[in-house]
Amino acid sequence: MKSKKNICVIGSGFSGISSATYLADKGHNVYVLEKNSKLGGRARQFISKEFTFDMGPSWYWMPDVFEKYFSDFDKEIKDYLTLKRLDPSYKVFFQDESIDIPANYEDLKDLFESIEEGSGEKLDLFLSQAEKKYKVGIQNLVYKPGLSIKEFIDKETLKGVLKLDIFKSMHSHIRKYFKNEKIIKLLEFPILFLGATPKNTPALYSLMNYADIKLGTWFPDGGMYKIVEAMVKLAEEKGVKFYTSEEVKKFSYSKKEISHVITSKKTYDTDYVICSGDYHHFDQNILEEKYRNYSSSYWDKRILAPSSLLFYIGLDKKLKNVSHHCLFFDKDFEKHAEEIYSTPRWPSEPLFYASFTSKTDTSVAPKNHENMFLLIPIAPDLEDNRIIRERYFELIISRLEKLTNQNIKDHIIYKKSYGIRDFKKDYHSFKGNAYGLANTLFQTAIYKPSIRNKKLKNLYFCGQLTVPGPGVPPSLISGNVVANELIRNID
Numbered sequence: 001m002k003s004k005k006n007i008c009v010i011g012s013g014f015s016g017i018s019s020a021t022y023l024a025d026k027g028h029n030v031y032v033l034e035k036n037s038k039l040g041g042r043a044r045q046f047i048s049k050e051f052t053f054d055m056g057p058s059w060y061w062m063p064d065v066f067e068k069y070f071s072d073f074d075k076e077i078k079d080y081l082t083l084k085r086l087d088p089s090y091k092v093f094f095q096d097e098s099i100d101i102p103a104n105y106e107d108l109k110d111l112f113e114s115i116e117e118g119s120g121e122k123l124d125l126f127l128s129q130a131e132k133k134y135k136v137g138i139q140n141l142v143y144k145p146g147l148s149i150k151e152f153i154d155k156e157t158l159k160g161v162l163k164l165d166i167f168k169s170m171h172s173h174i175r176k177y178f179k180n181e182k183i184i185k186l187l188e189f190p191i192l193f194l195g196a197t198p199k200n201t202p203a204l205y206s207l208m209n210y211a212d213i214k215l216g217t218w219f220p221d222g223g224m225y226k227i228v229e230a231m232v233k234l235a236e237e238k239g240v241k242f243y244t245s246e247e248v249k250k251f252s253y254s255k256k257e258i259s260h261v262i263t264s265k266k267t268y269d270t271d272y273v274i275c276s277g278d279y280h281h282f283d284q285n286i287l288e289e290k291y292r293n294y295s296s297s298y299w300d301k302r303i304l305a306p307s308s309l310l311f312y313i314g315l316d317k318k319l320k321n322v323s324h325h326c327l328f329f330d331k332d333f334e335k336h337a338e339e340i341y342s343t344p345r346w347p348s349e350p351l352f353y354a355s356f357t358s359k360t361d362t363s364v365a366p367k368n369h370e371n372m373f374l375l376i377p378i379a380p381d382l383e384d385n386r387i388i389r390e391r392y393f394e395l396i397i398s399r400l401e402k403l404t405n406q407n408i409k410d411h412i413i414y415k416k417s418y419g420i421r422d423f424k425k426d427y428h429s430f431k432g433n434a435y436g437l438a439n440t441l442f443q444t445a446i447y448k449p450s451i452r453n454k455k456l457k458n459l460y461f462c463g464q465l466t467v468p469g470p471g472v473p474p475s476l477i478s479g480n481v482v483a484n485e486l487i488r489n490i491d
């Protein structure tokens, strides 16, 4: 190894823990500074009235990325997490019916066939192409730092890239295969993870349909926070030190480098710094103006993934007619998308998502009780107050009761809301975004905010506002990518 360095990682979300672990594995002295009292960033967990709530991510997709992460350190994921594949993968509510999406592929094909004749076979074709995209994407695209187009100019990548449908939209790609509106909605749903509309998302991302249908939806015993705990355990085994309730306030500089990191508690010497929290905050609020990578107008032009209004609810009874993951597509998707992206405002008739982890895991709620998480995607930076939140709560609870045919309101024994104001306060989130930047074509790879600072040679960035993008698996990858780049540049 080259000489041992002091490396400061700011932020303990997935990307921060990932980058810290890769660097400590190479023998460096790595410490993580986290402003909140708990590790995990947007994936924190809280327990109240015996209900355990994951605060952010709830879908465990792309298990191969997690397996690779642990195997990179010669570990097996099963030694850290107990995972089960959910079946049904999820349930979708339309206006006139609800449909369980089976985990078994042949059953899913039968379901498609029962909705649209011939769609089973078309699904084979659609997914064989999606599988190729997934493999090219994982092998040749996402593990790259996105610093230069040259990274993508090798024979293998180019061969793959030509088949990737980068210039076609998901909207038209899906409609080439399928006509039925319900099937189209089912296949467009994974795009919501990317934070953009099907019209603005390259057809490359049908790879997400492969992830959904073929690789499956999983859940770790104890909740998504168990992933954070597993990663922290591995990081600590490698020697990473974590410090919580310690917010980084500023840097001091010497010879075009950051020399010290100054927190709410003390000052740290450092050789290298990785900012893994919201990129915009470090670029615009922490760095001195002359060291910023971007202008405020650059940031204002970025297309953000949506924010969300969330509710964490404890119920004193078990619910019927719901599954672990439920999607409520009983209203007009286009209209809601327009109210997020084109004319940002509080949605008139929002689609929403509900998760009932106690359907799978008895440890997250008391016996005969239910744990309910509700998420309404909304435009970033909207006005957010108690009255608005309450209005939306009433609106979706009434729909939930009607669609699942039961009384819910009278059984609420715990309730907490979380929204734009909280995202800003807890994470310094730019415009209160929940999932970072949308994965549109011109916000992909080399078009993302750069993982390197152009003026300070020891400053790097990772996380959901840079490559490869939003989501838990991309955040793990982002930490890996930035660690590799930093290691390559260590003198």
Ligand SMILES: Cc1cc2nc3c(=O)[nH]c(=O)nc-3n(C[C@H](O)[C@H](O)[C@H](O)COP(=O)(O)OP(=O)(O)OC[C@H]3O[C@@H](n4cnc5c(N)ncnc54)[C@H](O)[C@@H]3O)c2cc1C
Binding pocket: 010, 011, 012, 013, 014, 015, 016, 033, 034, 035, 036, 040, 041, 042, 043, 055, 056, 057, 058, 059, 060, 061, 246, 247, 248, 249, 276, 277, 278, 281, 308, 310, 375, 426, 427, 428, 434, 435, 436, 462, 463, 464, 465, 469, 470, 471, 472, 473, 475
């Ligand atoms: C409601 C919600 C639902 C989601 N659902 C899913 C899902 O189902 N599946 C999925 O794959 N992804 C999901 N995501 C996305 C996923 O959770 C994120 O992309 C991922 O967790 C981001 O990790 P990160 O490391 O980039 O950032 P973060 O998790 O935001 O971590 C950054 C950390 O930096 C800290 N920080 C910021 N500023 C400072 C400072 N000055 N000093 C010290 N520390 C600082 C913050 O406190 C934070 O802990 C969801 C996100 C949300 C919000």
